[in-house]
Amino acid sequence: MSRLALLRNLVTQRQNLLPTNFARLKCAAAMHWSPHLRQEASRDGGGSLQRSQDNTQVSTDVRPIGEKIKENTKTASYTAIIIAGLGVTCVMFFAIFRELFSSESPNNIYADALRRVVEDPRVQDAIGAPIKGFGETSRRGRRQHVAHSSYERNGKPHMRMQFYVQGLRNKATVQLESRRSDSGKLEYRYLFVQLDHYPRTTIILEDNRAFDPTPEPASAGSSFGNLALMSNSRDK
């Protein structure tokens, strides 16, 4: 019984002690907290300085990811359009430069043949001295395009061509076929000037068909209509 009484007293004393200790803990926390807060404030100051320094290094791009994707897609589309335009321009310039400056282009073959036709005395006698050369007449009256067709025979590129010359008295059609010789130069297989009006004669400027190499028997069997030769084709 006395032990039970002692236990009861101890329990009561502890219950009395707890509020007092709690109040003491609160005061201690308050006393400790204010210098802690001050230290935190000073640390925040230093932290803000460090953060401002970090901002110069870290990317300042704060836009959402959708905006980035949209802008990159737009940039890629514009770049593709620009590249397409440049490609078309390069194709056009390539076509005109190949036509004007390649030695095998139809325009240069036409220029050489026209020079030879104009300087020949028989042609000058037949159709009159100031001789003008031109190609096919288009719908708008421009005659710059010369009818030509290129093909390959016996492994060598050939080109057939037809253009017109006009003098004071007559008009003529020039038929020519050029090929690459063994030494690599372009030569005429034939070059004829056929007068269009009276007298309908043909002036032979060059005829090398006798020196054709013998064709292979396999290719001798194939034949096409004559009218099909009038089409123009791409140079090989």
Added chain:
Amino acid sequence: MEEYSREPCPHRIVDDCGGAFIMGCVGGGLFQGLKGFRNAPQGLGRRVAGSVAAIKTKSPVIGGSFAAWGAVFSIVDCSLVHFRQKEDPWNSIVSGAVTGGILASRNGAAAMAGSAIIGGVLLSMIEGLGIFFTRFAAEQFRNREPHIMPDANEGYGDFNSSGFGFPGAQQATATS
């Protein structure tokens, strides 16, 4: 019927001038119509009225500019054909450059040179485009191997009856 075909060059100047005027009026009318439509105040009626007003104001001026360009271009082109006695793409390119220079002659020599270069480059692109499309269209009708004439090597007497590749007696109308 080729006795009635006339030399294209003097008449082509007038044809090209008129064609360029129509091109400038129609094309300029389209562009100025769109611009007037966008610049007009709100309302469909007011936008259409603004479009019509812009077309009436600007279209003849643009047509006149195009006509001047076309006329000078054709004059220079026909002059080159006359002096060179030859028609080839060089005539177009040189005519474009000369036309650009002539039409900018009021602005000084530097502007003339710049416009001449622009005109030459523009006509080079136009000629290149025409040549490219001609080759592309002709590729569809390309022959693999032309007709081989075994008897063409002997006998030069009459080429019209020997099955020659091109009919020489008639003016051929090649697909260009």
